[in-house]
Every structure is written in structure tokens, then in C-alpha cells.
Amino acid sequence: MQWKSLWTKSKGSIYQSPAWAEARRISGDTPRFLAIKESGQLKAGLLYFERTKNLPLIGKVKFLFSEGNPLSLTEEGYNEILKKFKKVSKNFFYGINYPLVLFPLNKKLEEERYKKVTNHTxxxxxxxxxxxxxxxxxxxxxxxxxxxxxxxxxxxxxxxxxxxxxxxxxxxxxxxxxxxxxxxxxxxxxxxxxxxxxxxxxxxxxxxxxxxxxxxxxxxxxxxxxxxxxxxxxxxxxxxxxxxxxxxxxxxxxxxxxxxxxxxxxxxxxxxxxxxxxxxxxxxxxxxxxPQYIYSTGLKYSFLRGLLDKSAFFKDMYFRKK
The missing domain is CATH 3.40.630.30 (Gcn5-related N-acetyltransferase (GNAT))
Known part of the structure; x- marks a missing residue:
């Protein structure tokens, strides 16, 4: 209930909604919730997912991804939750965030030293x-x-x-x-x-x-x-x-x-x-x-994207493998 309240108050995107968490769970991803509390109440949060994928030449890896902007009632809450996601991602192959195209949190993500890759839509x-x-x-x-x-x-x-x-x-x-x-x-x-x-x-x-x-x-x-x-x-x-x-x-x-x-x-x-x-x-x-930015918590995703951009074979294998 607290998550839904935070989502409503912060005008969160559908990608941070409980409904999206359930849809992605059914699709095979594992939903996780990061939270920052103050006086027992949520003041910031991030819905993210854990996924396992077979990468060409590398093998099976686990990585994290979040979609949409984090939820926060304060400006500093964005920085706190992004720091926390970066810390959690250290135990995985990489962690990435897809901020909203129209309202990207570029400044906050770059303040926390996330690495930017550019897609388009x-x-x-x-x-x-x-x-x-x-x-x-x-x-x-x-x-x-x-x-x-x-x-x-x-x-x-x-x-x-x-x-x-x-x-x-x-x-x-x-x-x-x-x-x-x-x-x-x-x-x-x-x-x-x-x-x-x-x-x-x-x-x-x-x-x-x-x-x-x-x-x-x-x-x-x-x-x-x-x-x-x-x-x-x-x-x-x-x-x-x-x-x-x-x-x-x-x-x-x-x-x-x-x-x-x-x-x-x-x-x-x-x-x-x-x-x-x-x-x-x-x-x-x-x-x-x-531009549709993707921000990674480290250098591995940027390196992987470089391979995808340079090799049509590698790119084809990446999207075909689960």
C-alpha cells in the first residue's frame, strides 16, 4: 500500500507501478523494490527487475534493469535511491536504468556517475x-x-x-x-x-x-x-x-x-x-x-553495447538468446 501511495504522490510512470511489476513477473522477470524511508514512511523508491540471460561468448549472466524514473517526494531522494541501486548492482553482471524519454533524470544520473548509452525512439x-x-x-x-x-x-x-x-x-x-x-x-x-x-x-x-x-x-x-x-x-x-x-x-x-x-x-x-x-x-x-538514454551502473554494459553496435552477428545472437 505504501508503494502505491508513493507512486500516486510522485506521479510515477506505469513502469514503476505495481501492475507493471506483475506483468513483468508473468513475463519471466523477478521484480524487486528498493526503498528509502523517513519516519517509517516511503520517501523514495525504485522498482527494478532481475533477469538471467545467455550472452554470446560469455555465457549465462544475471543483470538488473529498471524502467522509468525512480519515485521520490524530494530532490535528494532521487540521488539516494540511485546510489542504492548502484550498490545493489555490484553483485550482478550489470545494472541499467531506462529513464523516461520525455522527462529523463539525466542530471541526477550523471551526478551519481552512471554511464550513458544512447538509443532513439x-x-x-x-x-x-x-x-x-x-x-x-x-x-x-x-x-x-x-x-x-x-x-x-x-x-x-x-x-x-x-x-x-x-x-x-x-x-x-x-x-x-x-x-x-x-x-x-x-x-x-x-x-x-x-x-x-x-x-x-x-x-x-x-x-x-x-x-x-x-x-x-x-x-x-x-x-x-x-x-x-x-x-x-x-x-x-x-x-x-x-x-x-x-x-x-x-x-x-x-x-x-x-x-x-x-x-x-x-x-x-x-x-x-x-x-x-x-x-x-x-x-x-x-x-x-x-534520444532514448540508457544509464548503466558500470562499464560492462557500455562495453557490451559497443560489441552489439560493431557486430551484426553478435547483435543477432544477443537478441535471439534468452
Whole structure:
């Protein structure tokens, strides 16, 4: 109960919520809670996770990661909790923090001598009108795709039962298999939708699921994050994905959210890579490339990222291994 109170008072992100802890637990990660108390009451905290992974050439390692900004009622509380996480991480291969893209605690993390690595994502400002958002879509691809989907009479609806989630999950597993990544567990998707911190939306044709996407709703910070998407071959033909993305944008706007995060953008992807084509698709919706920082408690993660950036083989092995 104290954690939920701290989360509410500090306007924490969904990544620091009890619901996210449960979803990640179901997915296979072990949730842990760090706390700083004053007079018996929580004044700062950090939800983080323990994960075991097989690394190429290294073997099985245990590491820690936290998502979103720490929770704190005071400025000094951020420093205290970051110090504590750094200390705990010494017993693991590495510890990393993914601060919020829009509200990163760069100064605090750098004060505590965390090492910065830069990823990127795409952020769309939802404060403009629907008409302006539409104009932001690339005319010959995204706008054409949405109009084609409408001509094909596709439907955009929330998943309404476990069978629909299961049917979507089968499509998602096949999509992930083709991309050679490890899929989230179906229980993760169910928990996100059940808890209310996100929704699974489906694209249907004649009541047949062609694809869909799981969107996270960070209402405290006023933005939506696209977590995962998938489409069948038939869905690709009928332009299910442009239609899905456009309607997810409109849904986020209808929820009075200010920003839409497309869930990552790999600036290092080169032509011929699968991620390069994903970048091109995401980049056709009028969003802006923003830095997405990762802060590590030591040098091991920075070294690992250097290997990933330099070696396509090592990178492929890293994301394929659990």
C-alpha cells in the first residue's frame, strides 16, 4: 500500500507501478523494490527487475534493469535511491536504468556517475488537431494505406475476450519468429489489458483478426507507448498496419494524452536490415526522432553495447538468446 501511495504522490510512470511489476513477473522477470524511508514512511523508491540471460561468448549472466524514473517526494531522494541501486548492482553482471524519454533524470544520473548509452525512439506530439496529424502522414504510403484499409472495410476494435487475445498471439509469435526475436509471454499481454495500464487493439476483416497492437497508457505523464504489434500476411496485403497505427494515434489523442511513443527507432540500422524497413514505416507518421538514454551502473554494459553496435552477428545472437 505504501508503494502505491508513493507512486500516486510522485506521479510515477506505469513502469514503476505495481501492475507493471506483475506483468513483468508473468513475463519471466523477478521484480524487486528498493526503498528509502523517513519516519517509517516511503520517501523514495525504485522498482527494478532481475533477469538471467545467455550472452554470446560469455555465457549465462544475471543483470538488473529498471524502467522509468525512480519515485521520490524530494530532490535528494532521487540521488539516494540511485546510489542504492548502484550498490545493489555490484553483485550482478550489470545494472541499467531506462529513464523516461520525455522527462529523463539525466542530471541526477550523471551526478551519481552512471554511464550513458544512447538509443532513439520516435515521438509524435498529439496536441495538434486531427487534421494536422493527418497531414503529417506520408501521402503515398501511410495516408494511402489508411484509405486502402478503409476501402477494404477493416475494423479497429479492442480485444474483448481471451480467445481474441490468443488468436492475436498466434500472429504475434509468427511475426517475432520471422524477426528472430524472443516473444513476450501471452500472460504479459493479458495482465497489461486486465490491469488497465494498456489495451490490445485488433484489426479485423469480416470478424477475422489480421493483426493488432498493444499500447501502454502512461496517464500520469500524458503519453502512450506502443509496446508490440503484429500482422498476418493477409493483413499486410490489406494495409492493416498503417490503419492500426493511425487509429492508435487517434485513440491516444482521445484519451487526452499529449505524446505518442512509437516504441524505438534504430539509427544504426542499414539498408537490407529488417529494422531498417521498420524504421522507414514508423518514420512515415510525422513523428520526431528523440534520444532514448540508457544509464548503466558500470562499464560492462557500455562495453557490451559497443560489441552489439560493431557486430551484426553478435547483435543477432544477443537478441535471439534468452
Amino acid at each position: 520516435l515521438i509524435l506530439n498529439l496536441s495538434t488537431s486531427e487534421e494536422e496529424l493527418w497531414k503529417g502522414l506520408e501521402k503515398k504510403s501511410s495516408r494511402w494505406g489508411v484509405k486502402t484499409a478503409e476501402k477494404n472495410k477493416l475494423g479497429f476494435v479492442p480485444a474483448s475476450n481471451e480467445k481474441e487475445i490468443s488468436d492475436f498471439y498466434n500472429i504475434y509469435k509468427e511475426t517475432v519468429k520471422q524477426g528472430r526475436f524472443s516473444p513476450e509471454k501471452i500472460g504479459f499481454i493479458k495482465e497489461i489489458t486486465k490491469s488497465g495500464i494498456g489495451n490490445l487493439f485488433l484489426i479485423k476483416s469480416n470478424n477475422i483478426i489480421l493483426g493488432g497492437g498493444l499500447i501502454l497508457l502512461d496517464k500520469n505523464n500524458k503519453y502512450a507507448i506502443l509496446n508490440l504489434t503484429a500482422s498476418s500476411a493477409e493483413g499486410q496485403k490489406k494495409q492493416a498496419m498503417p490503419y492500426l497505427y493511425w487509429n492508435l494515434i487517434l485513440y491516444a489523442k482521445s484519451q487526452n494524452l499529449k505524446y505518442f511513443d512509437f516504441g524505438g527507432y534504430d539509427t544504426r540500422a542499414t539498408e537490407g536490415d529488417k529494422l531498417y524497413n521498420i524504421n522507414k514505416f514508423k518514420g512515415r507518421f510525422g513523428a520526431e526522432i528523440k
